[in-house]
Amino acid sequence: MAQDLVIYAVVHQPRRIKLPAQPIPKGAAPKDIEHCLFDERLNEEYFHKVATYCYYPATEMFIELADGGLKLSIGFSVSVLRQAEAWDRKLFDLFRQLAAQPNIELINVEPYHSFLPLLDLRMFAKRMSWARDHLEKIMGNRPEVTDTTEMLMSNGIYHALDGLSFSGAFLDGRPWVMEWREPTHLYHKGKDMMLLARHYQLSDDVGYRFSNKGWWGYPLLADSYAHWLRETWGDFMVLAWDYETFGEHHSRETGIFDFMRCLPGELSKRNIATLTPSEAIAKYRERSFHLPLPAFPCTWAGDGGMEFFLGNAAQQAVFQLMLQAYNKALLTKNKKMIDLALWLIQSDNLHLIQWFDRWGSDAEVSAYFTPEEWWKLEPSGIIWEMQQVYKNFIQSLDAYL
Amino acid sequence: MRQRHITTENTEFVILCFEGPDRYSLAGGLGVRVDNLSATLAEMGFTTHLFFIGDPELSGEEVRQGGKLFLHRWCQWISRYYPNGVYEGENEKLYDFNKSIPWFVKEHIAKPAVAQGKLVVIIGEEWHTAEAMCRLSDALYSDGLRDNVVMFWNANNTFSFHRINWGRLNYTTTITTVSRYMKHVMWRMGLNPLVIPNGIPRSLLRNVQDRMADEVRRALGADLVLCKVARWDPDKRWNTAVEAIARLKEKGLNTVLLARGGMEPHGQEVLHHARSMGLTVAGARTNPGSSDGYLAALQKAASADIIDIQFHIPLDFLRVLYRAADGVLANSGHEPFGIVGLEAMAAGGIAFTGCTGEDYAIPFVNSFVLETSDPMEIVGYMMYLRDYPEEGKRIREAARRTARSFTWEAAVQNLITKLENQARIQGTLGGMPTPSTPQITPEDLMATTLKRHY
Numbered sequence: 001m002a003q004d005l006v007i008y009a010v011v012h013q014p015r016r017i018k019l020p021a022q023p024i025p026k027g028a029a030p031k032d033i034e035h036c037l038f039d040e041r042l043n044e045e046y047f048h049k050v051a052t053y054c055y056y057p058a059t060e061m062f063i064e065l066a067d068g069g070l071k072l073s074i075g076f077s078v079s080v081l082r083q084a085e086a087w088d089r090k091l092f093d094l095f096r097q098l099a100a101q102p103n104i105e106l107i108n109v110e111p112y113h114s115f116l117p118l119l120d121l122r123m124f125a126k127r128m129s130w131a132r133d134h135l136e137k138i139m140g141n142r143p144e145v146t147d148t149t150e151m152l153m154s155n156g157i158y159h160a161l162d163g164l165s166f167s168g169a170f171l172d173g174r175p176w177v178m179e180w181r182e183p184t185h186l187y188h189k190g191k192d193m194m195l196l197a198r199h200y201q202l203s204d205d206v207g208y209r210f211s212n213k214g215w216w217g218y219p220l221l222a223d224s225y226a227h228w229l230r231e232t233w234g235d236f237m238v239l240a241w242d243y244e245t246f247g248e249h250h251s252r253e254t255g256i257f258d259f260m261r262c263l264p265g266e267l268s269k270r271n272i273a274t275l276t277p278s279e280a281i282a283k284y285r286e287r288s289f290h291l292p293l294p295a296f297p298c299t300w301a302g303d304g305g306m307e308f309f310l311g312n313a314a315q316q317a318v319f320q321l322m323l324q325a326y327n328k329a330l331l332t333k334n335k336k337m338i339d340l341a342l343w344l345i346q347s348d349n350l351h352l353i354q355w356f357d358r359w360g361s362d363a364e365v366s367a368y369f370t371p372e373e374w375w376k377l378e379p380s381g382i383i384w385e386m387q388q389v390y391k392n393f394i395q396s397l398d399a400y401l
Numbered sequence: 402m403r404q405r406h407i408t409t410e411n412t413e414f415v416i417l418c419f420e421g422p423d424r425y426s427l428a429g430g431l432g433v434r435v436d437n438l439s440a441t442l443a444e445m446g447f448t449t450h451l452f453f454i455g456d457p458e459l460s461g462e463e464v465r466q467g468g469k470l471f472l473h474r475w476c477q478w479i480s481r482y483y484p485n486g487v488y489e490g491e492n493e494k495l496y497d498f499n500k501s502i503p504w505f506v507k508e509h510i511a512k513p514a515v516a517q518g519k520l521v522v523i524i525g526e527e528w529h530t531a532e533a534m535c536r537l538s539d540a541l542y543s544d545g546l547r548d549n550v551v552m553f554w555n556a557n558n559t560f561s562f563h564r565i566n567w568g569r570l571n572y573t574t575t576i577t578t579v580s581r582y583m584k585h586v587m588w589r590m591g592l593n594p595l596v597i598p599n600g601i602p603r604s605l606l607r608n609v610q611d612r613m614a615d616e617v618r619r620a621l622g623a624d625l626v627l628c629k630v631a632r633w634d635p636d637k638r639w640n641t642a643v644e645a646i647a648r649l650k651e652k653g654l655n656t657v658l659l660a661r662g663g664m665e666p667h668g669q670e671v672l673h674h675a676r677s678m679g680l681t682v683a684g685a686r687t688n689p690g691s692s693d694g695y696l697a698a699l700q701k702a703a704s705a706d707i708i709d710i711q712f713h714i715p716l717d718f719l720r721v722l723y724r725a726a727d728g729v730l731a732n733s734g735h736e737p738f739g740i741v742g743l744e745a746m747a748a749g750g751i752a753f754t755g756c757t758g759e760d761y762a763i764p765f766v767n768s769f770v771l772e773t774s775d776p777m778e779i780v781g782y783m784m785y786l787r788d789y790p791e792e793g794k795r796i797r798e799a800a801r802r803t804a805r806s807f808t809w810e811a812a813v814q815n816l817i818t819k820l821e822n823q824a825r826i827q828g829t830l831g832g833m834p835t836p837s838t839p840q841i842t843p844e845d846l847m848a849t850t851l852k853r854h855y
Contacts, residue, residue, distance in 0.1 A: 022500070023493040025482035032478060 002184050004236035004275050004283070005229060005267065006196060007072040008170065009062075010147060011095070011243040012113050013050065013080040014348035016043050019374050020381075021388035024396040030336035033396050037340065037389060042371060047083045051091050054247035055084075059094050061246065061257055066103040070264045071274040074104055074243070075147045078111035078131060079346070081138065099139040105276035108132045108143035108166070114345045115309075115319075117148050117157045118297065119326055125160040127342070132164070145169065145277040149347050150309075151198065151240070151300035153177075155189070155293040162193040168281045170240060173197035174304035177294060184234020186284035187291035194281045194288055198240040198300060202228065207241045208365075211254040222259050226266035235287070236280055240300065301351065302362045309347065314356040314383045318349060321390035325397075332400035344393060349386065356383060405832035407522070407817050407824070409446035413514045414439075415506055417533060418526035419487055419494070421453025422472070425480070426487045429632070430599075430740050431557055435526055437602050441809035443470035450510055452502060454494055457481040475502065495529055503537035511541060515549045520829055522820055525554040528561040531570050538573035551823050553577050553816075556594065558737045559586060567592060575823050579738040580758035595819050598760060599738045600812030605720070605747040606805060613692065614725035620700040621708075623657040625649060625783060628726035628750075630661040630719065633668035636735045638755070640674055644776035645730075646706055647678040649783060657703065658730075659722055661710040672709065680706040687712050692721070723750035727793070728783060732771045733757065742768065743807055746800030751786065751793060753779060761807050767799040 018039035025032065062072065076095065084092040099106045110116065111131040116124040128146065136142040145168040146161055153171035161169050173183025181187075183197035205225065209215045217224075229237060242249065250256040267274065275283065302308025310316055322345045329341035354366035356379060374382050404411050416439050420432035427433070432453075439451040443466040455461075455474020463472040476494040483490035511521045525534040534554050541547040554574040556562075570576065571592060578584055578594040587594050618626065627646065631637040642658060649656040662668045672682050683705030687698035695718050702708045714722070723729050723745040731742035731754045739759040742752040746761070752768040764770035769782045786793045824830040 020496075022496045025479050025490055025493045027482055032482075035478075 001230060002232045002234045002237050003271065004273050004280060006236060006238045006275055006277055006280050007070075008075065008107060008147070008196075008198075008238065008240040008277065009072070009243040009245070010075040010077070010107070010109060010240070011055070011080050012077040012109075013043070013047055013083050014113065014346055014352075015079050015083075015343055016046070016371060017344070017349060017386065017389045018042075019371075019377060019389070020385040021392055024392045026396075027399045028396060030334070030340065033337075033393065034340055037344065037393060042373060043083060044087050046371070047087050050244060050248050051084075051088055053251065054244050055091055056094070057252065057257060058243060058246035059091075059098050061260060062104070063094075063098055063101060065260065065264060066098075066101040068264060069103065071103045071276050071279070072105075073107050073145070073277050074098060075107035075109040076135065076139070077109050077113045078134060079113055096139055099141060103276070105145065105278055106135060106139055106141040106143050107170075107277065108135060108146035110147075110149040112342050112345075113149050113347055114342055115149065115322060115347050115350075116342065116345060117152050117154075117160070118306075119323065119345060121156050121160045124157070125164060128161065129164050145196070145281070150351075152297045153195070153293065153299075154297035155295055157297060158189045158193065158195070158293050159191070162189075162191040166193050168194040168196055168277055170196050170198060170238070170277075171293075172200055172240075172298055172300040172304055173238070174200060174298055176304060177298045178291070181289065181291065182234045184232060184237055186235065186281065186288040188288050189291055189293050194285060195291055196238050196277055196280065197291075198238045199232070200300065200304070202232065202237060203239045203241060203300075206239070206256075206259075207245050207249070208361075210245075210256060210259070211250045219255070220259065222262035222266045223269075225259075226263065226270050226272065229267070229272055230270040235284055236275065238280075302354070308354060308362065309350040311354070312357045314353050315350045317383075318353065318386060318390065321387060321394070322349075325390050325393050328394055328397045328401075332397055334400045337397060337400055340393065344390065353383060353386065355379075403829070403831035404520075405830060406835075407520065407821050407830070409448075411518070412447060412520045412522060413510065414442050414447050414449040415510055415521065415523045416449065416451045416526065417502060417506075417523065417530040418451070418453050419491075419498075419529040420526075421451060421455060421474075421487075423453075423456040423459060423474070425456035426453050428487050430738075431527060432487075433740070434557065434599055437600065437809045438524075438813070439470055440466065441600070441602075441813050445810070445813065450506075452506070454480060454487045454498075457484075491529075495532075498529065499532045499536060502533045503540045506537055507540045507544065507546065511546050511550055512544070515546050519549075520824060521550045523550060523552045525552070525574070527555070527557055528565050530554065531565045535566065535569045535573045548827055549829055551575070551820050551827065551829070553595075553597075553820065553823070555579070555597070556583060556587065556737075559583075559735075562590075577819070580760050582758040582760075583737045596760075597816050597819060598807065598812055599740055599743075600807055600809035601740070601743055601747055601804060603808045603810060605716075605744060606801070606808065609720050609724040609748050611724070613721045616696060617699065617721060617725035620696050621657050621659075621703045622655075623703070624654045625656040625728075625787070626659065626726045627656065627728050627730055627783075628659040628722050628745075629730040629732075630714075630741055631731070631733070633662040633665035633671060635667060636733055638732050638734050638774055639667070639671040641732060641774045641776050641779070642730045643671060643675045643680065643707065644678065645779035645783075646675070647680055648776050648780045650680070650706060652780075652784075654787075656706065658707045659699070659710060659726065660707055661714060668709075672707070675707050682707045682709055684709045684711050689713060689715075692718055720744070720748040723748040726750060727786060728753050728769070728779070730779070731755070731759070732779070734774060743804060747804035749797045749801050751796055752800065753782065761803055763803070765796075767796060767803040 016039050022036040024036045146166045147170045151172050183199050187195040325344050326341045329337045352370045355363040418435040420426050422436040439449050442449040450471045452473040454476050457477040457480035461474050476497045479493050514521045552574040556578045576594040577597045579599050629642050646658045683702035685698040685702040685708050687694045729745035729750045729752050733755040736755050737758045742754040745752045754762040756770045762768040762770050
């Protein structure tokens with residue numbers, strides 16, 4: 001029976017592009033190109049909304065839980081931190097307060113939540129190193145364990161991260177990756193960097209299914225959930241969620257906050273200890289197991305493979321445009337244009353159109369994240385205008401070559 | 402208690418247009434229209450905001466006319482990339498205009514004005530503003546302000562009608578246009594716009610000095626002088642004008658056409674056509690300056706049948722040309738309003754208009770209205786004027802009298818009457834309409850009609 005528990009939540013907000021696409025003036029300066037590409041007014045609106053429903057109550061709750069002895073880990077994308085710094089300084093300070101809690105470990109993540117790990121491993125490594133320094137600078141703690149984007153992991157990604165001397169990284173413990181192995185042990189891929197495998201069923205019980213009245217486990221109570229954890233075989237479990245699970249994906253009315261507040265007590269009753277990722281690595285390093293990693297990246301999104309992001313023609317087309325935008329921006333050698341391209345390869349831009357030509361629960365999740373304001377363009381209009389954003393950017397790079 | 406009328410105390414005006422008063426923003430008649438309309442409203446005492454694609458090098462906001470007229474130069478950050486005028490980078494500007502104007506007008510003008518118990522009148526000009534007007538109406542509605550705002554959207558032309566969502570525009574605004582001809586064009590599209598004609602500035606009613614007009618005639622030394630000012634556009638029927646010159650020349654009359662076109666390539670076709678009929682063409686060029694300079698430039702080219710004027714003609718000198726000419730050919734085949742004909746009439750010129758949007762033109766009373774594109778129609782009327790010079794004098798007088806009722810003051814009075822009616826329909830104003838004093842009486846017009854020689 002697993003006796004330890006690692007909890008991880010990642011805070012992220014996308015930098016939504018502007019739809020319908022704003023034409024970019026010929027020869028425009030980077031700041032004007034940026035203005036045409038991103039809908040900061042929309043981003044600010046969504047940020048305030050999520051801050052009210054999720055970030056404030058969830059952060060206060062996690063601080064309270066950490067004060068009570070619960071150990072957990074939090075990752076922040078630079079994307080969300082910039083929004084907090086720009087639009088809600090009080091919340092930004094609250095995030096810093098959370099990250100400074102002794103029972104909380106700060107986790108490194110891909111700064112812009114981008115697809116760089118798929119596109120350019122060398123640049124990915126450079127950006128992860130930058131993110132680590134950046135987080136240390138603004139949060140005061142230097143991350144030792146890392147996540148990526150959407151928990152992407154592959155053989156290549158592992159080696160890129162290992163080269164940065166992280167002690168550990170997360171991956172999603174899907175059967176197609178783990179094969180016969182349990183996700184409840186510590187793993188490695190032959191190098192120093194350990195792998196923490198997320199228990200996707202137990203995680204998704206809270207992350208996806210908690211408020212689903214059609215689910216057999218509904219309503220999920222802290223005692224029964226703690227019991228399921230207690231009954232799980234292995235050394236330790238990794239539960240990982242979007243931070244927005246608390247108050248945003250599941251509203252306050254679903255009881256998600258009450259559930260979390262009751263959980264530590266129920267865990268104690270069953271002698272389940274919480275560890276930070278670094279503590280789990282330290283404790284289990286000597287008995288870690290080798291895990292072959294696939295060449296195809298796995299992710300915590302959808303069914304665990306890249307089909308969640310590249311499964312329909314619209315996503316594939318935008319992905320091609322991402323490749324063009326990023327690589328052409330590199331040709332300019334212009335730092336600001338490369339930075340804009342990095343924003344444009346944000347994974348959310350493919351996440352948000354996963355629903356295209358699809359149906360089912362994944363499509364519903366994807367459609368839920370698509371900004372309400374975009375739907376007036378109709379589905380095909382959203383796809384068209386999204387492509388137009390990339391085409392406009394690619395065209396605007398001409399002036400820099 | 403609800404107010405009964407639009408007054409300077411209870412109403413603010415907002416005009417949205419791509420064109421505007423800056424040189425950068427003036428591409429044609431639209432810029433002149435909004436410049437005059439906004440200035441007239443401000444002069445009458447109304448707080449007026451004009452949003453337009455302004456010169457990027459000028460201040461973003463400028464206050465004129467004793468604090469009554471606010472110029473909002475929009476999209477300047479885009480215009481900096483497009484130095485060649487209002488329509489360069491049109492799509493880039495349009496996107497920004499549609500996105501930013503509705504919010505700004507709602508928050509910074511409509512909301513404070515309504516909070517003070519005022520009515521807000523918003524007028525959108527041309528297709529460029531159609532989407533912004535729809536979005537603005539929606540935004541005002543969602544904030545509970547729409548009933549306190551009267552929104553008119555005006556069609557000055559049929560340009561880019563295919564880009565307008567008419568159902569939405571017709572639902573959110575009151576559609577207007579500048580002539581009965583345009584009303585009928587739009588009627589065929591299932592629309593029924595109100596007609597609010599254009600106007601001319603009162604300053605154009607000043608007398609043109611005959612001495613100056615005589616000097617122009619002497620400089621040209623021709624038997625007959627015709628004048629045409631228009632874009633080089635087939636709709637303007639330049640070829641008909643040129644063919645009329647050729648026919649008059651065939652009759653042994655030394656005729657000259659003062660031609661002022663634009664930058665359009667059709668100009669080359671027209672001048673080639675003229676040469677192919679044996680007409681001579683000479684360009685007249687000079688630097689901006691005095692009337693003497695303009696006269697000298699015309700005199701230098703006077704031996705030609707067609708003088709292609711290639712310098713900017715200041716309005717004062719243009720009025721002299723209108724006055725000096727035996728006929729001003731405003732003979733468009735499609736003319737939503739035809740401001741040139743009206744300006745010529747105000748200068749005491751004899752306008753030869755087409756017969757589409759020129760509601761001000763009454764044939765043989767204050768002008769000649771051309772029914773066809775046959776140059777012989779022009780030739781026939783020119784010969785008539787030559788045979789009956791007193792008719793020319795009478796038409797010139799009637800033309801000036803007519804122009805008096807088409808000033809911007811009169812146009813604004815007409816506009817306000819229709820706005821008040823719409824405000825009553827919306828329930829924002831109470832009471833019933835009351836008569837206003839017309840600027841010209843029917844008797845004035847009848848008096849001129851009875852003197853005709855036909």
